[in-house]
Every structure is written in C-alpha cells, then in structure tokens.
Amino acid sequence: MQLLDIKNLTLEIPTASGSIKALDKVSLSLKKGEISALVGESGSGKSLIVRTIVGAIPDRWNITADRLTWKGQDLLGMSEHKRRRIIRDEVSVVFQNAVTALDPTATLGEQLLEAVPDRLLPKTMFWQRRQHRLALAQKQLHKVGIKDHELCMKAYPHQVADDVCQKLMLAMSLVSQPELLIADDPTMGMEITTKVQILRLLTKLNQTRNLSILYVSHDLLAIATMATNMTVLYCGQTVESGSMSELRHSPLHPYTKALLDSAPSFRKDLPRKTPLSSLPGTIPTLQHLPIGCRLGPRCPRAGKECVKAPKTHRLHNHFYNCHFPLLPETK
Amino acid sequence: MMTSYLLRRINLLLVTLFILTIASYALAYLFPGEALQNLSGQLNPNDTTYAALSEKYAMDAHPIFGFFTYLGHLLHGDWGTSINSGKPVLDEILSHLPATLELSTYALFMSLLIGIPVGFWAGIRFHRSVDYAVMTGSVVGFSIPVFWLALILIMLFSLNLGLLPMSGRISLLFDIPERSGFIVLDILLSDVPNKREALYNAFLHMILPTLSITIVTSAVVMRITRRSVADVIQSDYIKAAIARGLSRTQALWRHGVRNALLPIMPQIVMQFTVLLTNAMIVELIFSWPGIGNWLLQAIYQRDYPAISGGMLAVSAVVIFFTLTMDVLVRALNPLKRRDVHGTI
Ligand SMILES: Nc1ncnc2c1ncn2[C@@H]1O[C@H](COP(=O)(O)OP(=O)(O)OP(=O)(O)O)[C@@H](O)[C@H]1O
Numbered sequence: 232m233q234l235l236d237i238k239n240l241t242l243e244i245p246t247a248s249g250s251i252k253a254l255d256k257v258s259l260s261l262k263k264g265e266i267s268a269l270v271g272e273s274g275s276g277k278s279l280i281v282r283t284i285v286g287a288i289p290d291r292w293n294i295t296a297d298r299l300t301w302k303g304q305d306l307l308g309m310s311e312h313k314r315r316r317i318i319r320d321e322v323s324v325v326f327q328n329a330v331t332a333l334d335p336t337a338t339l340g341e342q343l344l345e346a347v348p349d350r351l352l353p354k355t356m357f358w359q360r361r362q363h364r365l366a367l368a369q370k371q372l373h374k375v376g377i378k379d380h381e382l383c384m385k386a387y388p389h390q391v392a393d394d395v396c397q398k399l400m401l402a403m404s405l406v407s408q409p410e411l412l413i414a415d416d417p418t419m420g421m422e423i424t425t426k427v428q429i430l431r432l433l434t435k436l437n438q439t440r441n442l443s444i445l446y447v448s449h450d451l452l453a454i455a456t457m458a459t460n461m462t463v464l465y466c467g468q469t470v471e472s473g474s475m476s477e478l479r480h481s482p483l484h485p486y487t488k489a490l491l492d493s494a495p496s497f498r499k500d501l502p503r504k505t506p507l508s509s510l511p512g513t514i515p516t517l518q519h520l521p522i523g524c525r526l527g528p529r530c531p532r533a534g535k536e537c538v539k540a541p542k543t544h545r546l547h548n549h550f551y552n553c554h555f556p557l558l559p560e561t562k
Numbered sequence: 563m564m565t566s567y568l569l570r571r572i573n574l575l576l577v578t579l580f581i582l583t584i585a586s587y588a589l590a591y592l593f594p595g596e597a598l599q600n601l602s603g604q605l606n607p608n609d610t611t612y613a614a615l616s617e618k619y620a621m622d623a624h625p626i627f628g629f630f631t632y633l634g635h636l637l638h639g640d641w642g643t644s645i646n647s648g649k650p651v652l653d654e655i656l657s658h659l660p661a662t663l664e665l666s667t668y669a670l671f672m673s674l675l676i677g678i679p680v681g682f683w684a685g686i687r688f689h690r691s692v693d694y695a696v697m698t699g700s701v702v703g704f705s706i707p708v709f710w711l712a713l714i715l716i717m718l719f720s721l722n723l724g725l726l727p728m729s730g731r732i733s734l735l736f737d738i739p740e741r742s743g744f745i746v747l748d749i750l751l752s753d754v755p756n757k758r759e760a761l762y763n764a765f766l767h768m769i770l771p772t773l774s775i776t777i778v779t780s781a782v783v784m785r786i787t788r789r790s791v792a793d794v795i796q797s798d799y800i801k802a803a804i805a806r807g808l809s810r811t812q813a814l815w816r817h818g819v820r821n822a823l824l825p826i827m828p829q830i831v832m833q834f835t836v837l838l839t840n841a842m843i844v845e846l847i848f849s850w851p852g853i854g855n856w857l858l859q860a861i862y863q864r865d866y867p868a869i870s871g872g873m874l875a876v877s878a879v880v881i882f883f884t885l886t887m888d889v890l891v892r893a894l895n896p897l898k899r900r901d902v903h904g905t906i
C-alpha cells in the first residue's frame with residue numbers, strides 16, 4: 232500500500248516580482264516499511280517538499296497537486312484539524328537545521344517531554360503521567376546515543392553542541408513512535424562515527440518496527456547503503472525515481488548520471504587520476520529559471536524539444552523526465 | 563558569572579551617581595548668583611550665618627575638598643533649603659516624588675497591558691489589514707505631543723462632557739493624611755469614614771493623566787512587540803512545532819510568547835525614561851502634585867538648590883530603575899545564562 236503518495240505537486244511562492252514555481256510537478260511515493268531517499272543539490276527544494284507534506288508553510292504560498300495523500304486520504308482536502316492529528320500521531324519530521332528548529336528559551340528536556348504523545352501514556356492520574364513521560368523520554372535519549380540524559384535535559388539549546396541538538400531532534404521525532412519518519416539531512420555536519428550510529432539506528436528501526444523513512448540528504452554514500460528507493464530532484468523538478476539499485480547502475484536521466492559520477496566513491500571502476508566529472512555551469516536561482524526542462528542550459532544531451540518540459544516516462548518501475556534519456560540501446 | 567555581572571552593575575550605578583553629584587555641585591557655581599547661596603538656599607544671610615555656612619560648605623578650601631564636603635552633606639540627607647518654601651529640599655522631594663512615581667507606575671502598567679497584546683495581534687497578522695490599522699494608530703499615537711494630547715483630553719472629557727475632573731489627585735473634600743505619598747495607599751491606610759468614595763474619586767482623577775501618557779508609550783510598545791512577534795512567527799522552531807502537530811495558536815502560545823517578549827524587555831525598559839519625562843509634563847497640565855510640577859515651579863522661582871536637588875533625584879530614580887530592570891531581565895533570560903551547566 233502507498234503510505235505517502237505525491238503526484239504533480241506544484242508550489243508557488245508569491246514574491247515582489249511575481250510568483251515563482253519553487254516546486255514544479257514533483258512526484259514522490261513511499262510504501263509502508265520502505266526507506267526512500269530524496270536527493271538533489273542544495274536549493275533544489277528538498278526541504279520545501281518536506282515542509283509542504285507536514286503543512287509548515289505560510290498560508291500565502293499556493294499549493295496545487297493531482298494527489299497528495301496519506302494512506303489514501305487527501306491531505307490537502309481534509310480539515311486542518313484532521314490533518315494535524317495525522318501529522319501528530321503518524322508522521323514525524325526531523326528538520327534540517329536542528330539548532331534553529333528548537334525553541335531557544337526552553338530546555339531540551341521540556342521540548343522532548345512535550346513531544347511525548349498522550350496516547351503512549353497509561354491512563355493514570357496526571358502526576359503519575361509525568362513519571363511515565365520522563366521514562367519514555369530518557370529511554371529515547373539513550374537510543375539516539377545521548378548517555379547523560381539528566382545533564383542534557385536541563386540544558387538550553389545554545390549550551391550544547393550542534394550534534395546533541397540533532398540527536399535530540401531525532402529523539403523528539405522517534406519518541407512519538409511514528410509510522411513515517413521524514414528526516415531532512417539529520418546527520419548534517421556530524422562526525423563519521425556519530426553518523427554511522429544514527430544510520431544504524433534508523434536501519435534497525437526500519438527492520439524491527441517497520442518504520443518507513445523518507446531520508447533527505449546530499450550524502451549519496453549513506454543513502455546507497457540504506458535506501459531501497461531514490462528520487463532525484465533538480466531545481467524543484469523530479470528528474471528520476473526508482474529502485475536504488477536500478478538508478479545506481481543504469482541511470483536514465485543525464486542529471487542522475489552526472490550526480491552519480493561526481494561522487495567518486497560510487498564508482499568502483501574509477502581509474503586513478505581521472506578528473507572529477509561534473510556538469511558545466513551552476514544551479515540557476517529561482518528568479519532566473521529556464522523554461523521547459525530546467526536542466527536544459529547545462530545538459531550535454533539537450534535538443535530542441537527540451538524547451539518543453541518533459542513528461543514523466545516509465546520503464547518498468549523506473550520513472551524519468553527527459554526527452555533524450557540514456558536508454559541502453561542509445562548508450 | 564552572575565555575581566560578577568551584578569558587581570559590575572552596582573559599580574556602574576555608583577559611578578553614575580557620583581558623576582551626577584559632581585554635576586550637581588558644578589551647577590551651584592554655574593548658576594547665576596553666589597555659589598554658597600545656590601548650595602545652601604539661604605538668601606541674604608547676615609554675617610554670622612554667612613561665616614557658618616561658608617565653614618559648613620568649606621568654601622575657602624579647594625573646590626575638590628568643597629565637593630567632598632558637599633557629598634558628605636548629601637549623604638547625611640542635608641540637600642540644602644528650598645529658597646521658595648524655606649523647607650529642606652530633601653523633604654520637599656520626598657513628598658513630591660511618590661506622586662510622580664505613582665502616576666508613572668500606572669501609566670507603565672497600562673502601556674504594557676495595552677501595547678503588548680495589541681502588538682501581538684498585529685504581529686500575528688503581519689502585513690494584513692489588522693496590522694496596517696494598528697500601525698497607523700500607533701504612528702498617530704506616538705507623534706502626538708503629550709501636552710497637546712492632555713489638553714485635548716481635558717477639553718473633551720472635563721469641559722465638554724463633564725465626566726472627569728481636570729486637576730489634582732483627589733477632590734479637596736477628602737482629607738487624606740499623607741503617609742506613603744501614594745494616594746491609593748494613603749487612602750487605604752487612613753481612617754477616613756468614606757474610603758470607598760475617596761478611592762473612587764482618586765480613581766477618576768487618575769484616568770486622564772494616565773491616559774495621556776499611556777497613549778504615547780503604548781504606541782511605542784506596540785511597535786516593538788509587533789516586530790518581534792512577526793520575526794518569531796517566521797522562525798524555524800515555530801514551523802517545527804507546527805510540524806509536530808501543534809496548531810498555530812498552540813505553537814505560538816507555548817514557544818512564541820517567551821521568545822517574542824524576552825529580547826524586547828530591554829527596549830521596553832528604555833521607554834521608562836521617556837515615560838517619566840512625559841509624566842512630568844502631564845503633571846503640570848493636570849496640577850498633579852508631583853516632582854515635575856514642583857521642579858517647574860522651582861525653575862520659575864530660580865530656586866537653585868531645589869533645581870539641582872530635583873535633577874539629582876529624578877536622574878537617580880531613572881538610573882536605579884533602569885539598572886534594576888536590566889539585572890532582572892537578565893536573570894529571567896535563559897539565553898543570557900551561559901555556561902551554567904557547562905557543555906555536553
Ligand atoms: N521562505 C522562502 N521564501 C522564498 N524562497 C524560499 C523560501 N524558502 C526556500 N526558498 C527557496 O526555495 C528553494 C529550495 O529551498 P530548499 O530549502 O528546499 O532547498 P534544499 O533542497 O533543502 O537545499 P539544502 O540541501 O541546502 O537543504 C531555494 O532556492 C530557496 O531559495
């Protein structure tokens with residue numbers, strides 16, 4: 232069953248110089264128990280997708296979508312109240328920048344305790360509930376790798392290191408025992424050992440509790456070992472999606488190929504001293520987007536047709552948006 | 563950490579007060595007339611008194627020595643005599659200052675009570691019609707000169723409508739013995755038979771002066787609050803709280819209020835200085851028996867000991883209040899309490 236299903240999501244941000252399509256017909260779907268990766272360069276709109284799913288965007292922004300459903304229920308059409316319940320009970324988000332996503336004037340403990348949902352507490356008197364809350368919170372802290380829970384819970388965000396904030400954010404998301412965890416770059420800037428710890432924890436939760444994960448990151452290496460599926464984003468457009476192994480071994484979209492090639496550790500057959508490959512040019516700003524396929528100006532395979540945005544094509548379970556894909560026979 | 567901060571603040575307080583006394587001593591020489599007369603307040607003393615005073619203020623010694631003698635007298639509560647009334651300056655100040663403080667306190671409370679919620683409302687509706695309406699109102703509010711506003715209020719509510727009294731703190735019919743100098747407290751402490759009527763009457767007298775000051779200050783408080791709230795609403799932690807399933811109102815209430823108010827506390831405290839100045843102007847118009855009114859009379863009468871004493875007292879109040887609030891705000895703000903728990 233599709234847990235989360237997004238089809239042709241478009242997000243328009245009104246600005247002084249007219250509205251900008253920050254997301255243009257993005258599609259993404261996730262089955263129960265799956266780990267799906269969302270990758271793309273900085274500024275490609277990954278965090279915007281995350282925020283759109285949970286509804287943490289300003290009212291002025293205009294969302295249109297053919298489908299934006301959670302377990303078959305339309306998230307955009309339902310009442311604010313119902314949507315909030317779903318988000319609260321079934322989905323959790325780790326925001327990209329944990330330090331700014333925490334209230335600077337509340338202790339870490341207060342914020343973690345607030346995230347413990349009432350539904351997990353036994354029906355007892357309210358003074359006993361606090362004890363249960365505390366126990367759940369502490370257990371979760373140990374799981375994400377914070378050993379000194381007392382010290383941590385008493386501290387304010389500015390008093391602890393950044394990776395402690397990140398771990399706490401993760402603890403806050405996991406403590407409500409969600410079905411889906413959306414993790415927006417949860418290991419950003421972490422040391423490699425800490426990073427491995429976190430990834431191992433997430434993989435374990437996926438296996439033991441059947442937790443579905445939408446993992447947003449630049450870190451292709453981390454994703455490759457973990458995710459079953461991958462969606463690649465460029466400038467607010469989905470360029471390719473499909474199973475991890477297929478995308479990895481036979482990318483169909485020129486951008487995916489460039490992305491994979493630019494991560495050296497990904498290519499086992501790399502001869503010594505080959506220059507790093509990358510696409511010419513830089514990612515355009517949202518104010519100066521090319522029409523049609525947004526990769527156009529940088530694409531080695533671009534042709535006349537590319538001034539029209541390519542439709543989504545399908546090859547088995549592999550989706551791509553390109554007029555001139557790297558199909559096996561053309562390779 | 564906190565103690566060293568406290569010590570620094572106290573140090574600052576003492577140094578500032580010391581500089582103020584130097585200024586006040588210098589004024590005695592800068593004012594027209596004889597320095598001795600300006601210090602003591604004795605007009606045309608005869609020879610023996612003159613000699614005694616000259617001795618008392620160490621007029622023949624070096625001015626620095628003279629200053630420390632003067633400082634000694636100040637510390638002993640001898641601030642000279644008012645030329646105007648012949649009473650000791652300190653007594654006069656102590657009997658007039660409470661009325662001013664009372665008025666300022668009410669005005670400050672009212673300004674916060676009105677300014678903060680309205681500012682919140684505007685901040686939540688940032689760049690929508692409510693916000694524009696509030697902002698327009700506040701521009702009008704703080705651009706009106708306070709004395710003009712007071713006169714308009716008197717004209718409207720006292721002269722045209724006849725609803726409210728236009729001068730004084732309480733009707734002369736009530737004879738309230740002065741104890742604390744705060745009229746409400748004095749009424750409660752007194753044993754006049756008709757306390758209820760007295761309180762009601764004092765309340766009516768309070769409305770217009772308080773309102774004149776409140777309109778100006780609350781307009782400023784409103785703007786400060788609105789800006790801060792608008793910033794906080796944009797912040798990641800509010801978005802994160804919403805993404806955790808809190809409603810907008812819940813998120814704002816639990817995580818917004820504290821974050822919006824803490825950083826603007828110092829700015830609001832600064833408004834107290836402006837408020838006190840406005841209170842002193844308003845006193846004059848409403849014949850409120852406070853220090854502003856008294857100081858103005860002193861200036862008219864060229865009562866130099868009173869002028870310098872009054873200046874000293876008012877500035878001391880301002881400095882003392884600002885520094886106390888500064889310490890309090892800091893104690894309340896967890897962001898300023900660094901390194902309490904060490905790092906993890
Ligand atoms: N509040 C906003 N107003 C206008 N534009 C915005 C806003 N937030 C984000 N954007 C724009 O949307 C685009 C996508 O931003 P987003 O944060 O989703 O990128 P990202 O893929 O998450 O990048 P990163 O990998 O650096 O996190 C950026 O170009 C950014 O400038």
Ligand code: SF4
Binds near residue numbers: 524
């Ligand atoms: S549609 Fe054209 S420009 Fe876009 S990726 Fe494909 S070939 Fe390149």
Ligand SMILES: [Mg+2]
Binds near residue numbers: 279
């Ligand atoms: Mg991002």
